[in-house]
Amino acid sequence: MNIKEVADQAGLPAKTIRYYEDIGLVRARRGANGYRQFDATDLHKLAFLARARALGFSIEDCRALLALYEDKGRASADVKQIAEQHITQIEEKLAQLQSMHDTLTELARACPGNNRPDCPILSDLSHLGMDEKKGSTKDPI
Amino acid sequence: MNIKEVADQAGLPAKTIRYYEDIGLVRARRGANGYRQFDATDLHKLAFLARARALGFSIEDCRALLALYEDKGRASADVKQIAEQHITQIEEKLAQLQSMHDTLTELARACPGNNRPDCPILSDLSHLGMDEKKGSTKDPI
DNA sequence: ATAGGGGTTCCAGTCACGGGAAGGTCAAGG
DNA sequence: CCTTGACCTTCCCGTGACTGGAACCCCTAT
The missing domain is CATH 1.10.1660.10 (Multidrug-efflux Transporter Regulator; Chain: A; Domain 2)
Structure with missing residues (x-):
């Protein structure tokens, strides 16, 4: 082929x-x-x-999984551990996205979306984001 | 400063x-x-x-938002539109992640995680993924 | 004078590819 | 036999949003 x-x-x-x-x-x-x-x-x-x-x-997970895949004597626990780590990562990402989603949805809901310049979204964004620690903008979406 | x-x-x-x-x-x-x-x-x-x-x-969203932020006569609708597009993107991402999460959780649940080599996770991965269309691996987590 | 903690520029690397150029190969049709 | 078009090869650049590091300049305090 x-x-x-x-x-x-x-x-x-x-x-x-x-x-x-x-x-x-x-x-x-x-x-x-x-x-x-x-x-x-x-x-x-x-x-x-x-x-x-x-x-x-x-990719690195895949490299490890492939090695286990080719090792006929591997323990299923090894595979499961990689999968569970990955599940945890996904859960963290989900929580992050969900939080973004909630915030944005609330802001959009409060925004009339008309011709006037008053906009709760911009108001929110213009607040100093003191609660966000340095580097928190990493890995967005 | x-x-x-x-x-x-x-x-x-x-x-x-x-x-x-x-x-x-x-x-x-x-x-x-x-x-x-x-x-x-x-x-x-x-x-x-x-x-x-x-x-x-x-960044490009931010560029647009900043321009609107600085334009005192902007319509809130313009801002809202950007936000809503972004919300839609987040929702798509959430759905994707949720689907991954469900699949992996089920596979991990079915995996005994012991010393034996039988592993439902590897079995699943080794199936030909005909149901996944080309390019579906794009933009993972 | 020197040590430190700023500041500056520029270059390279990240991750997982995708686009596109320049050129080689192959099977089919005229 | 020649051409066409689909395939193959390598190579290099670009993506997004930074991050790390080198080499160097500046300012203040001791």
Whole structure:
């Protein structure tokens, strides 16, 4: 299989697969013409990666998961630990977003949205954000 | 005020303020020694930016919001529209994360987390992800 | 005079790719 | 045989919103 076929079947752009090879996440044999050659095993790994990435695992998580995936004697506890860490991260992110959402929704609700310049949203934003600690703007959405 | 003082009061790293100047989001006068000089108005703008960024508005959103903030005759509807677009984005992100969370939680629940190699998480990941459309791995967490 | 804690610029790196250029390869059709 | 068009290759640049670090200047206090 050439890259496009495996890409389509795994559900990843070809560019991404080349990138994954670049960073050592996958390897690919080369044909006589220099083209990458993939087989069913490669396809499985790439599909694995596609699914893991879609579930929000970082590349480094994926690297660890792939290693466990290939280690037939791994303990399921190891996998579960990675998953649970990731779940915790997702929960933190959810809480953050939910809080943003609530604040913004309340501000938008209070805003008449008319032609006059009085705007509760701008009023809120213009308050000094003393309650936000330095660096709190990191990693927004 | 020099940059560190305004940075501490606005709740932003000094580096970020220099960056904001770089991209034309704010401007700063310079003293005879070449140091940036900030006054209360600058502080307000920076605090405004800190708060808006903390609420997840993009830099470009912030640029628009700042322009409206400085335009005393703006219509509140304009601000509201930006906020509502942003709320919609947040809602999409929330839904995505929630879906990831549910899936992972279910997989983790089904995983015994013991020393044996059977792991529902890896089993799930190793299925061909045909249901995920190409590019679905974009913008994870 | 010196030590420290500011300040300045510029360059590089982050993360996970995506876009696009320049050029090689392959199968099918005229 | 030649061309067309789809594919493949590598390489480099750009993204967003910063962050870290180097190399250097300035100001105040001891």
